[in-house]
Amino acid sequence: MIKFLDLQKINSLHRDEIMKSMADVLDSGWYIHGKACSKFEQEFAEFNGVSHCIGVANGLDALKIILRSYIELGHMKEGDEILVPANTYIASILAISENKLVPVLVEPDIISYNMDAGLLDEKITSKTRGVMIVHLYGQNSYSEKIGEFCKRKHLKLIEDCAQAHGASYRGKRVGGLCDASGFSFYPGKNLGALGDAGAICTDDPELALCCRSLGNYGSQKKYENIYKGTNSRLDEIQAALLSVKLRHLDTENEKRREIADYYSKNIQFKGIILPTVANSDGVASDPLSHVWHLYVVRTEKRDALQQALSGLGIETLIHYPIPPHLQAAYREWNHLSYPVTEKIHREVLSLPMSQVMPMEMAQQVVTAINSLVLN
Numbered sequence: 001m002i003k004f005l006d007l008q009k010i011n012s013l014h015r016d017e018i019m020k021s022m023a024d025v026l027d028s029g030w031y032i033h034g035k036a037c038s039k040f041e042q043e044f045a046e047f048n049g050v051s052h053c054i055g056v057a058n059g060l061d062a063l064k065i066i067l068r069s070y071i072e073l074g075h076m077k078e079g080d081e082i083l084v085p086a087n088t089y090i091a092s093i094l095a096i097s098e099n100k101l102v103p104v105l106v107e108p109d110i111i112s113y114n115m116d117a118g119l120l121d122e123k124i125t126s127k128t129r130g131v132m133i134v135h136l137y138g139q140n141s142y143s144e145k146i147g148e149f150c151k152r153k154h155l156k157l158i159e160d161c162a163q164a165h166g167a168s169y170r171g172k173r174v175g176g177l178c179d180a181s182g183f184s185f186y187p188g189k190n191l192g193a194l195g196d197a198g199a200i201c202t203d204d205p206e207l208a209l210c211c212r213s214l215g216n217y218g219s220q221k222k223y224e225n226i227y228k229g230t231n232s233r234l235d236e237i238q239a240a241l242l243s244v245k246l247r248h249l250d251t252e253n254e255k256r257r258e259i260a261d262y263y264s265k266n267i268q269f270k271g272i273i274l275p276t277v278a279n280s281d282g283v284a285s286d287p288l289s290h291v292w293h294l295y296v297v298r299t300e301k302r303d304a305l306q307q308a309l310s311g312l313g314i315e316t317l318i319h320y321p322i323p324p325h326l327q328a329a330y331r332e333w334n335h336l337s338y339p340v341t342e343k344i345h346r347e348v349l350s351l352p353m354s355q356v357m358p359m360e361m362a363q364q365v366v367t368a369i370n371s372l373v374l375n
């Protein structure tokens with residue numbers, strides 16, 4: 001049996017370091033907003049090349065709080081529009097609608113599966129205030145074209161980095177490319193906690209201060225509340241673990257690259273489209289722009305492929321089976337048509353991928369795929 005992802009193995013790789021860091025928290029007698037959180041925030045800011053990092057409770061909160069801060073600071077207001085890829089995970093979109101902002105869905109391009117920057121111009125209206133890009137499957141989606149477009153139109157550019165810890169664009173890490181970025185440390189992400197956790201990164205000191213207050217009951221000084229904030233904090237125990245795992249992130253992402261490379265060089269099956277490392281501005285493909293959160297293939301025979309692999313003991317997953325605009329939660333969009341997004345959701349399949357997957361397993365997956373006959 002080849003599992004899609006072996007979380008036990010991923011974490012036990014660093015068991016001794018993790019246990020030590022957790023014992024330190026246990027013995028410290030301080031469990032929220034203490035030294036471990038500040039330490040991780042500092043390390044993660046440095047890692048991403050930004051001046052501010054704020055730990056929060058999860059990735060959805062990170063994105064929600066960024067937008068909420070822009071509202072508090074007067075850059076956005078209820079009813080304003082935020083452009084977001086139509087094929088993203090639902091959380092990116094929920095972060096927008098929960099703030100009573102309006103998500104405007106933009107089709108991805110069928111090569112990178114990231115937002116098609118060429119469509120931004122036609123989607124923009126007098127109410128547009130921001131663009132949220134999503135580095136889907138671990139591949140950077142920022143380009144100078146998007147950056148310049150947002151500057152020219154005075155739009156805030158926000159990155160959803162939940163799937164792309166450590167990826168970069170022209171030598172600069174994602175998370176530091178735009179006005180603000182949100183990260184998730186959900187256990188299955190490339191940098192995963194032992195529960196929920198998230199972070200916001202930015203170079204904007206005013207935004208950073210506002211995000212920090214909003215996540216802490218809207219307070220900067222104990223018992224003084226400036227905003228109607230919320231409780232979204234990064235626990236000491238998760239922060240301590242994340243500090244340990246951050247030290248190994250680049251090495252582990254490299255392992256994922258090796259698996260991806262092996263898949264891409266060896267899968268030979270008619271009708272399967274392999275992922276491409278392609279920057280949306282046509283810059284020569286840079287292997288560091290992808291951290292392979294997921295290795296996603298595409299085929300019209302997706303369901304047959306998944307079933308056949310399952311029969312051979314290989315677990316695969318679909319990211320994601322239903323596009324946001326066809327979800328019951330967004331009933332008001334159900335009549336809309338996003339053909340590229342719909343095609344992607346119909347045809348994608350994620351193969352087993354992780355930093356602890358032995359190369360022999362990747363070989364078994366390839367052998368299995370190459371031997372299949374689907375009808």
Ligand SMILES: *Cc1c(COP(=O)(O)O)cnc(C)c1O
Pocket residue numbers: 058059060061088089091092134160162163183184185186196197198
């Ligand atoms: C996981 C994920 C999120 C949300 O993260 P949580 O920590 O689960 O709240 C947001 N956006 C994308 C693209 C994700 O994959």
